[in-house]
Amino acid sequence: MTAADLARLQFAATTGIHWLFVVLTMGLVPLVAALHTRAAYTRDPARRAVRERMTRFWGQLYVINYAVGIATGLVMEFQFGLNWSGLSKYAGNVFGAPLALETLIAFFAESTFLGMWIFGWGRLRTGVHVTLIWLVALTAYASAYWIMVANGFMQHPVGHQVRDGVAYLTDFGAQLTNPSALVALGHVALGALTTGGVFVAGISAWHFARGTGEPELFRGSLRLGVWVSMLASFFVVVVGELQMPVLERTQPMKVAVLTGDGVAALQEQLVREHGPGDYVPWQDTLRISMDAMTLIGNTVSTVTLVAVILLRKDRLVRWRPLAYLMTAMIPLPFLASVAGWIVREVGRQPWLIYGELTVEDALSHVGTGALTVSCAVFIAVFLGLAVTNWTLITRFARRGPSATQLGTTDPAEPERPTVPSY
Structure with missing residues (x-):
């Protein structure tokens, strides 16, 4: 493999694994915030207790994913300097600010708010405590916005001048x-x-089908998860289609490869505009990834729509194969997300900044030996973190709310209720 291939493999692998953490973090935190809000303002003591346990259970799974995943995010920006110094030299003045803001938000604001929320159980006013988890959700999406601003410049460079x-x-x-x-x-x-x-x-479906206890807790969680996934999966397809007009204006070659129409003509046009070279991205990779994302998206949308209908009278979990089908679907959105990123990133090749900077020109002057070692180490570490994360999540998810430690006090002391003081 060439130095460029190794550098691309390293960045693709580390970014792809990191994204598995990010997509779950962004997906879980609004649900945890909604559960906490509902629990905090429920007047009936029995229902409030159940909803608070729901918040703590799902909140703990979120915290595990966030804590392990944040380690994978630390090396993302370092790779720009290690392997892609040409990118930093050419465009560092443009997207350096969005990346810096993302770092400040993700590793300072978001982490601070989350830490205060974790240790605020029984110590902060109800309103303050609920506000903190919503601030965690807000900063998570703000972080994603700044990343997309930086990535958007690489996809469609605007608002700059080359001197x-x-x-x-x-x-x-x-x-x-x-x-x-x-x-x-x-x-x-x-x-x-x-x-x-x-x-x-x-x-939730797994626990409900196995009768592991606390049916009211998992009934409410199942209802929330099914409704959110049904609505989101429908609109994700709609918004995905909205990207096509943008791509037709900014990356016509990507659209041509996906549709199989006009690839040769665009190749000739790009040769005239930018000089000799192969401007057609990996066609098989692009099409397979697009098909996988579309198939998975439609499958999830259909199954969750049927699941919403079957929620009535617990029909969804009375027939165990359906409940286990919901459990088996957990990996599908992750696979669809990774496929979507492949379409977005591979589709602009050979450009790193579309129309302005190629991958070869952005590559640092690093030997293949050093890249081979760093690639193997980075991928091994990231895979280890991913396995650790999902081992912990699986363990605590199987144990259920009884094993939840988030928000609990010292076992030797009685659990203190929330008090109106700081």
């Missing part, structure tokens, strides 16, 4: 409102909500 081979930001507003960022952000957000909804519904 002496270096891009300089000239219109920050154009960068913030880049349609390649905004429409994609909507697609990503809805995909994350689908992932979170299917995750909650699948685990």
Whole structure:
């Protein structure tokens, strides 16, 4: 493999694994916030206790994913300097600010709010405590926005001027409102909500079908997960279609490969505009990924629609194969999300910044030996973190609310109720 192949493999693998953490984080945190809000303002003590246990159970799974996943995010930006110094040199003036803001939001604001929420049980006023988890959700999506702003520039560079081979930001507003960022952000957000909804519904259905106790808790969780995933999966398809007009204007070659129409003519046109080269992305990879994302999206949308209908009188979980089908669906939104990212990133090849900077020109002067070692180490570490994360999530999900530690006090002391003080 060439140095470029190794660098691309390393970034693709680490980014893909990191995305598995991100999509679950974004999908779960609004559900946890909604559950906490509902629990906090429920007057009936018995129902409030159940809803608070729901919040703590799903909140703990969210915290596990966030805590392990944040380690995978630390190396993302370092790779720009390690393997893609040409990208930093050419466009660092443009998307350096969005990446810095994303880091500040994700690793400072979001982490701070989450820490206060975790340790605020029984110590903060109800309103303050609920506000904190909503701030966690807000900063999670704000972080995603800044990432999409940076990525949107690479997909469709706007608001800049090139002087002496270096891009300089000239219109920050154009960068913030880049349609390649905004429409994609909507697609990503809805995909994350689908992932979170299917995750909650699948685990709830498993517990409900096995009769592991607390049917009221898992009945409410199942209802929430099914409704969220049904609505989000429907709109994720709609917003996905809204990207096609944007792609036709900004990346016609990607659309040509997906539709199988006009590839040769566009190749000739790009050769005239940019010089000799192969401007056709990997066609088989692009089409297979697009087909996989579409098939999975339609499958999830259909199954969750049927599940909503079967929620009445617990029909969904009375027939165990249906309940286990909901559990088996948990990996599907993750696979669809990864396939979508492949379409987005591979579809603009050979460009790193579409129409301006190629992958080869952005590559650092690093030997294949060093890249082979770093690639193997990074992928091994990331796979280890992913296995650790899902081992912990599976363990605590199977144990159920009885094993939840989030929000509990010292076992030797009685659990203190929420008090109106700081």
